[in-house]
Amino acid sequence: MPKYQKQFRILVAVDCIIFGFDGTELKILLIKRDLEPEKGKWSLMGGFITEKENFDRGGARILKQLTGLEGVYMEQLHAFGHPDRDPNERTISVAYFALIDIHQYENQLSSDYHAEWFPVKKIPKLVFDHTNMVAKARERLRYKSAFHPILFELLPEKFTLPQLQSLYEGIFDTEFDKRNFSRKIQSTKLLVKQKDKDKESSKKGAYYYKLDKRRYAANLHAFLNIIPNPVIFNRL
Amino acid sequence: MPKYQKQFRILVAVDCIIFGFDGTELKILLIKRDLEPEKGKWSLMGGFITEKENFDRGGARILKQLTGLEGVYMEQLHAFGHPDRDPNERTISVAYFALIDIHQYENQLSSDYHAEWFPVKKIPKLVFDHTNMVAKARERLRYKSAFHPILFELLPEKFTLPQLQSLYEGIFDTEFDKRNFSRKIQSTKLLVKQKDKDKESSKKGAYYYKLDKRRYAANLHAFLNIIPNPVIFNRL
DNA sequence: TATAATAAGTGTTGTAAATACATTTATTTA
DNA sequence: TAAATAAATGTATTTACAACACTTATTATA
Numbered sequence: 275m276p277k278y279q280k281q282f283r284i285l286v287a288v289d290c291i292i293f294g295f296d297g298t299e300l301k302i303l304l305i306k307r308d309l310e311p312e313k314g315k316w317s318l319m320g321g322f323i324t325e326k327e328n329f330d331r332g333g334a335r336i337l338k339q340l341t342g343l344e345g346v347y348m349e350q351l352h353a354f355g356h357p358d359r360d361p362n363e364r365t366i367s368v369a370y371f372a373l374i375d376i377h378q379y380e381n382q383l384s385s386d387y388h389a390e391w392f393p394v395k396k397i398p399k400l401v402f403d404h405t406n407m408v409a410k411a412r413e414r415l416r417y418k419s420a421f422h423p424i425l426f427e428l429l430p431e432k433f434t435l436p437q438l439q440s441l442y443e444g445i446f447d448t449e450f451d452k453r454n455f456s457r458k459i460q461s462t463k464l465l466v467k468q469k470d471k472d473k474e475s476s477k478k479g480a481y482y483y484k485l486d487k488r489r490y491a492a493n494l495h496a497f498l499n500i501i502p503n504p505v506i507f508n509r510l
Numbered sequence: 511m512p513k514y515q516k517q518f519r520i521l522v523a524v525d526c527i528i529f530g531f532d533g534t535e536l537k538i539l540l541i542k543r544d545l546e547p548e549k550g551k552w553s554l555m556g557g558f559i560t561e562k563e564n565f566d567r568g569g570a571r572i573l574k575q576l577t578g579l580e581g582v583y584m585e586q587l588h589a590f591g592h593p594d595r596d597p598n599e600r601t602i603s604v605a606y607f608a609l610i611d612i613h614q615y616e617n618q619l620s621s622d623y624h625a626e627w628f629p630v631k632k633i634p635k636l637v638f639d640h641t642n643m644v645a646k647a648r649e650r651l652r653y654k655s656a657f658h659p660i661l662f663e664l665l666p667e668k669f670t671l672p673q674l675q676s677l678y679e680g681i682f683d684t685e686f687d688k689r690n691f692s693r694k695i696q697s698t699k700l701l702v703k704q705k706d707k708d709k710e711s712s713k714k715g716a717y718y719y720k721l722d723k724r725r726y727a728a729n730l731h732a733f734l735n736i737i738p739n740p741v742i743f744n745r746l
Numbered sequence: 747t748a749t750a751a752t753a754a755g756t757g758t759t760g761t762a763a764a765t766a767c768a769t770t771t772a773t774t775t776a
Numbered sequence: 777t778a779a780a781t782a783a784a785t786g787t788a789t790t791t792a793c794a795a796c797a798c799t800t801a802t803t804a805t806a
Contacts, residue, residue: 278545278599281558283519286591286602309514322517325600329591353589353604355522355565363514364561366522368589423746436754453756454794462746476753477802496746502794503733510659510698510732672783689785690765712782713773738765 285365288332289320289404291351291411292341293394294376295428297437297475300394300444301376302408305340305387311362312401318408319387320367333370340387347373347427349418351411359403367403371411373427416445420501423464423493426485434472434480435459446501458500464490521601524568525556525640527587527647528577529630530612531664533673533711536630536680537612538644541576541623547598548637554644555623556603569606576623583609583663585654587647595639603639607647609663652681656737659700659729662721670708670716671695682737694736700726 292303307317319340323332329350338344348370355366376391392398397408419425425441439455459465466486471479503509528539543553555576559568565586574580584606591602612627628634633644655661661677675691695701702722707715739745 278521278558278601281521282561284522284559285514285517286520286522322514323520323591325518326593328593329589329602332591350588352586353565355559355568355604357562357564365514366565368591434754451795452754453796456755457757458793464746471754473802477804478752478754478800479802480754493744493746495744497743498746499792507733508729508731510700510729510734670783687766688783689767692784694764707783709773713775714771714781714783715773716783735764 285360285363286323287320287365287367288323288329288336289318289367289369289407290333290336290340290348291318291369291371291408292337293371293373293411293415293428294379294391295441295444296376296391298440298444300428300441301391302394302397303340303379303389303391304398304400305389307401308387311360315401316392316398317401318369318404319389323368329368329370333368333372337370337372340389341374341379343374343378347424351407351414354403354407356403367407369407369411371414373415373424375428375430377430419445420507421497422495423462423490423498426464426490432468432472432482432484434475434482436475436480437472438483442500450502454502455500462493462498464493521596521599522559523556523601523603524559524565524572525554525603525605525643526569526573526576526584527554527605527607527644528573529607529609529647529651529664530615530627531677531680532612532627534676534680536664536677537627538630538633539576539615539625540628540634540636541625543637544623547596551637552628552634553637554605554640555625559604565604565606569604569608573606573608576625577610577615579610579614583660587643587650590639590643592639603643605643605647607650609651609660611664611666613666655681656743657733658731659698659726659734662700662726668704668708668718668720670711670718672711672716673708674719678736686738690738691736698729698734700729 294301294303303319304316305319307313307315319336321336323329327335333348334344337346337348351369351371353366353368357364359365394412397405399405400408425445428441429437435456438459439450439452443449464486465483468482468484471481473479530537530539539555540552541555543549543551555572557572559565563571569584570580573582573584587605587607589602589604593600595601630648633641636644661681664677665673671692674695675686675688679685700722701719704718704720707717709715
């Protein structure tokens with residue numbers, strides 16, 4: 275078959291914005307870039323696409339390289355293609371964002387990349403257009419999590435309602451009424467109350483909850499209404 | 511500066527899903543593909559990215575090539591990168607969708623591409639993964655238009671409420687109560703009632719409305735609530 | 747061992763938004 | 777002038793949301 279002559283070919287990379295939540299703050303996993311240009315600077319984890327893989331698989335491969343994790347929540351964010359985004363040679367990048375349980379990661383740590391977690395509110399200067407990518411990922415996470423039950427992906431298997439609420443509050447940078455929050459969460463029927471309590475963060479202790487895996491899987495794309503409207507959205 | 515050795519480089523294309531609304535049906539503009547492989551088959555309008563342009567500009571260029579239109583609503587949809595999506599040579603494609611006023615297009619018609627409008631419900635077999643792209647674009651259009659006031663982009667400068675409603679009904683494939691629909695639209699204050707009526711589609715005639723350009727521009731990203739919830743969404 | 751401190755848990759009420767629903771009006775055509 | 781067609785409009789009911797305060801469990805300390 276004839277090749278497309280004349281056209282020029284471009285390097286194609288995948289970069290991952292990896293979100294984690296430590297119980298207090300939303301964080302992003304960054305590495306020290308290990309090749310020129312900009313070697314040694316903070317960067318998203320990324321890599322070039324290989325001959326036989328599609329983007330989703332490339333993203334999964336790169337995530338696994340760094341964290342050892344498989345089967346985690348991942349979604350294509352955006353394709354970035356400014357001609358000068360990599361000063362070395364034209365490279366486009368398809369960005370993915372991932373939501374992982376930060377504790378899982380600690381078990382699986384690969385130290386090859388000098389990776390570190392940074393609070394989203396204190397991201398250092400990043401290489402290329404990665405700052406831009408992070409901003410877009412945060413925006414998308416806010417948008418998506420306002421409507422769909424995806425933030426559970428950031429939590430461990432057992433978690434408390436106060437933890438969940440503080441996650442939402444961190445992402446939307448506001449505070450919610452805990453009575454209304456609790457009622458809304460309960461009404462989704464996605465959570466199963468456990469018998470035991472988390473005693474670490476309070477004297478009284480807060481009941482643990484687990485995801486109802488079945489209902490959760492069936493409702494990944496269903497619409498939630500956790501976020502009080504006037505607080506976040508400028509409604510028409 | 512050193513080049514990235516060893517890595518392989520890929521053709522990068524942009525494809526456009528161009529939506530139009532003829533007053534009755536939602537349509538997509540397709541062309542007869544003019545190069546091998548699959549020459550002569552129905553296809554989205556697309557092209558390879560050039561050395562100096564980013565994706566947004568590439569999309570705009572391709573849209574203009576076909577329709578002659580500039581400054582229309584356009585949004586990056588998704589990057590498609592299956593290794594075999596183009597059997598000729600590996601090519602990734604960044605898909606964009608555009609919303610145009612179909613009447614504008616008729617003025618600007620470029621006949622070079624043997625373009626035709628197809629109702630979204632009667633799309634012919636398309637080359638490569640374009641069927642997939644169209645499906646994703648329709649999905650995105652439903653999603654986005656459920657929350658944001660973007661469907662006006664498909665209408666001419668002056669339009670009636672029954673026209674607007676039938677557009678919404680076509681996209682969501684359902685019927686709305688016209689009293690409630692009218693009230694919701696009016697409450698956005700995005701429309702300005704005109705003195706004259708459209709007498710074409712009824713004896714009584716329906717008042718024309720125009721967009722309040724200022725308010726519209728200020729509220730492109732604001733949240734609407736036109737769509738009756740239970741009809742469309744599986745809410746949790 | 748009683749008291750203070752801390753954070754978790756829970757219920758009610760008022761208000762606003764959304765839905766369901768039917769009649770009147772303007773115009774054309776037979 | 778009667779019939780047909782589609783547009784325009786108002787109200788009552790239901791539902792969803794937000795605002796709000798007290799009680800409970802536990803630990804630390806006076």
